[in-house]
Amino acid sequence: MRCIASWGKLAILLLAVSGAAFAETPAQLQTADTTLRFTADANAPRLLTLQTAGRPAWTNRAPETLIDHVKVDGKSVPVKWEFNPQASQTSAHKISYVYESSAPHLRLTWEWEARAGYGPIEHKIRIENLGSQELWAPLQDSFRFDWQIDPQQPLEHIYIEKGAGTPSSEGTHRAVLQSGDKWEGTSSTYGHPGPYEPREIIPWQLVQTQGAQDGWYVGIEFSGRTHLTIEREKDSLQGEVGLNPNPAPFYTRLVANGSFETPTIFVGAFTSGADAAGNILRRWGRNVLTNPETWKNPNYPTATNNSWGSGMEINEELALHMIRDSAELGLEMFHIDAGWFRGVGDWYPHPQKFPHGLAPIAEEAHKQGLKFGLWVDWTQAAFGTDPGALNARDPKVKNWMVTDLPADWEPEPFKGQTIDLGDPAAKAWAQNETNRLVTDYHLDMLEHDGYLVAQGCIRDDHPHAAPDPFNMCVHKDWGSYWVLSSNSTDVSYHAVRAYYDIHSNLRKRHPGLMLEVCNDGGRMVDFGSAAHGDYFSITDTYDPLSNRRAFYDTSHVLPAAMLESYVEKWPVPKIENFRYMLRSGMMGWLTIMQNTNAWDHQQHDVAKAEFQLYKSTLRPFIRDADLYHISPRPDGIHWDAIQYFDPKQDKGVVYAFRGTTETERSHTFVLQGLRPEATYRLRFHDGSSPDRTVRGRELLQKGLTLNLALPLSSEIVFLDPVAR
Ligand SMILES: [Zn+2]
Structure with missing residues (x-):
């Protein structure tokens, strides 16, 4: 050779x-x-x-x-x-x-x-x-590669940002790769979308030839600090994939008879463009990475009602009211968000808010046919002194935290200081605590939030490398202190392995339990989390445009059922705007995050019908169908759409959205994946156009034309095969 x-x-x-x-x-x-x-x-x-x-x-x-x-x-x-x-x-x-x-x-x-x-x-x-x-x-x-390429070959590079915070105006990046181009994308346990640093990516990149659109992609199955690079120079296309080497120098401990394993990566080849690659990768991710137990539940993804519409005000009365309304609306899970606990790190029901504890709330949800989920930020220490609380002043806990706290530090209402799960004693505590939460509160779903998994730590007696005291930065962000030093990647390596063990332990002990990866919204979206959690919050901004943008981006690489949109309160003067708001969060996992009791009768009826449509007709596509990005990324002004098509059943659906445009009343989307010679019946769910039959070829070449009278409105179009 x-x-x-x-x-x-x-x-x-x-x-x-x-x-x-x-x-x-x-x-x-x-x-x-x-x-x-x-x-x-x-x-x-x-x-x-x-x-x-x-x-x-x-x-x-x-x-x-x-x-x-x-x-x-x-x-x-x-x-x-x-x-x-x-x-x-x-x-x-x-x-x-x-x-x-x-x-x-x-x-x-x-x-x-x-x-x-x-x-x-x-x-x-x-x-x-x-x-x-x-x-x-x-x-x-x-993994490192150095492909021999034709210097004249036009190549395109594609990568996807995390929706962390608010999705940026680009999100899905497609750029021509030219000689001299160099790129690096990074991912960690917590994407900081800062103005001074590049946004984190879902750790994955794709290269394809322009024209034929065949190529390859590589992704990382790990939530720690990782990076991918690419560099084109004359006849060489090279890059590296794996743990992030910076801040250097990285060293990791190899104890006697111990071992180190690089993050698992995957490499795939494809033809016919990024959606074709995505249709293979999403199916592979579902069948190889995700938890098969979860998919056995036909109600996954689960239509959810989340209490954060009322913020920290949640209490027993409100919870029982929400459970009744959730059941009446046809939702399938009641999810208590932050605000239910005694204090940060003290994950016991607040005695005034929940005088009877959480178990009766879970029982009521179950009686009403709902699952019961709970928000916890289970690696956060604060100042709780009740038994069971993770107290930052306890010397043992003090040494678990990634840094010492200044005397004037105060926890925030639902955020404290992160402990390092990479320390075996801290991990053992978290493993017991998460198991207790699921057992005692009868949980069907446990959500974790906040800066949960450390990446950087000042301790020199944890299993990871010690920090470099002459090159160390400690800063505070959103309640928690963060450490950046040469050991940051190694800290994240150990902490992520421990986090995965904790989730695996929960799955083993509680089959059917679902695990939500929230992490302050869309900051831990990667293939390692996909293997150890059941769904992701994909952004921390919940208006229709942010939800559609984050879905558009993440759905290039991850199974749509895992991609959660929180639908929050938004101005809806007309019922068409209300549908548009709901449907912007109905393409993957749907969570309602507003006070449904405040909806008027018409909104209530419409929501009920939409949830029924979601469960009966849309969800099978979300679980099983191919997905096509048939429009440019949503900008909120123009039209955008997503198409599902299930080739086995020869059926599909198009979600179409008209932005704020006052002038463009009709728009045509060219569809994909259909059989050109087949005839399809088009069914316009809201009746915006009469139903009709049409040849696949016409939809694949000329496209599907929609007419919507109002800005900020939507339509759902079903495609069914016509027997000939
Ligand atoms: Zn540590």
């Missing part, structure tokens, strides 16, 4: 050091969409090519870059890796190449696995310390 014309610098160095290289017959893993070929060189493994059937392969020019040293007692010791063919394995679904170092005694397993017959292939690297001494390992990327 030495025939590839151009070598990376490292490869030349390795060859020079090792002399004749070991080569074995390339191995291959294949799904319906993605074919990868690999080889094991003497000192490093290599991904050779990435390909989808019928299209040219992407050829990788460099072997994997493996760590070249570890630290022992503060001193750097070089590591020389040698391939161990006896320990390596290849099968139809998995390859693992094993490399070993004799001194220091280490084993590295380079693993790729196809967990489904379609979609991407996953990859991780495990480094084991086989010696009896503690070591410190530098950063091992999950």
Whole structure:
């Protein structure tokens, strides 16, 4: 396999050091969409090519870059890796190449696995310390690539922002990649959309050829501090994927007989553009990453009523009233948001607000046929002194917190100071506490909010690396102190693993329990959370435009059922505006977050009908159908639309929205995914146009024309096959 014309610098160095290289017959893993070929060189493994059937392969020019040293007692010791063919394995679904170092005694397993017959292939690297001494390992990327490209080939790069805070005006980024272009996207446990730093992305990127629109994508299944880069220069397209190396230098502890695993990544190939890639990836994500127990519930995604419409005022009387109204409206879960507890860190019902506790509230919800969910920010410490409270002044808890608190610190009404779950004692407390919450309050759903999973910590007696005291920044944001130092990525690595364990433990003990990842709205949207939670709040701003924008963005890569929109109070002078408001949150998981008792009779009746439509007709599409972004991203002014189409049933639905435009009364959307030769009946749910039949070809070429008389209104159009 030495025939590839151009070598990376490292490869030349390795060859020079090792002399004749070991080569074995390339191995291959294949799904319906993605074919990868690999080889094991003497000192490093290599991904050779990435390909989808019928299209040219992407050829990788460099072997994997493996760590070249570890630290022992503060001193750097070089590591020389040698391939161990006896320990390596290849099968139809998995390859693992094993490399070993004799001194220091280490084993590295380079693993790729196809967990489904379609979609991407996953990859991780495990480094084991086989010696009896503690070591410190530098950063091992999950994946590096250096594709050989035609310098003239026009390429497009696509990446997606998190909806954190408020979705920005762009969200879904599509840019032409030109020679000299360099890009980095980052993700962490908490996306800070600041004016001075770039917004966080969902850790994923896609590259496709312009015109043919075939290409590849790579994503990270981890919620800690990660990054992806890409750089195009002449005939090279290179980049790295994995833990974020900054602030440098990253080191992670390898205890004797311990191991370090890179975040799992996935790589997939596709043809026919980003929506085609998304339709494969969403299905793969659902079947490979998410919890199968959750999907067994036919009422997932679950139409929910959330108490935050009344803010912190929630109490027993209001809760019982909301339960009655939720049942009357046909909603399926009653969700108590912040405000129910004694205090931050003191997750027991407030005795004045809930004199009988929460269990009777849960029982009433269950009696009315509703599920019961609860908001908790379960890693926050404050000043509660009742038994069971996480008290920041308790010396034990003090050492769990990511930093010391100044004497004048006060918790906010529902935010305190984050503890580091990466510390085993803190993790054990959180594991018990979350289990107690679910058991004692009879929960069907547990939501976590706030800055839950640490990324940066001042402690030097936690399992993560110590911070660099000369290069450390501690700042306060929204009630909590944050630490940024060279250990931040390692802190997040340990804390995220603990967080995943806690969620896995809850799932094991409480089958059917749902877990909502809120994290102050849309700040922890990634493929690792998708594997350890059941749905995401996708933005912290809940007006119709923000909801549609956040859905438009996230639905490129994650199953639509997981994508939660909170529908908050919004000016609705006309009933058409009311429908528009509701439907802007009805494309994925629907949560109502307003006082439904304040709705008038007409609004009540319309909402009830919309929820019925959601449950009976829209939800099956949201769960199972392909999804197409058939308009530009919503801007609130012009028209926008999302199309679902289920090819198995040959059925679909279009959600169409008219923005504030006063002049554009009609708009045409070109549809996708239909059979051109088939005939479809178009059913306009609100009757904005008469129902009619039309050939698939016409909808795919000329499009579907909608007429809506009013700005800020909507229509839902169903497409059903006509038997011929
Ligand atoms: Zn720590």
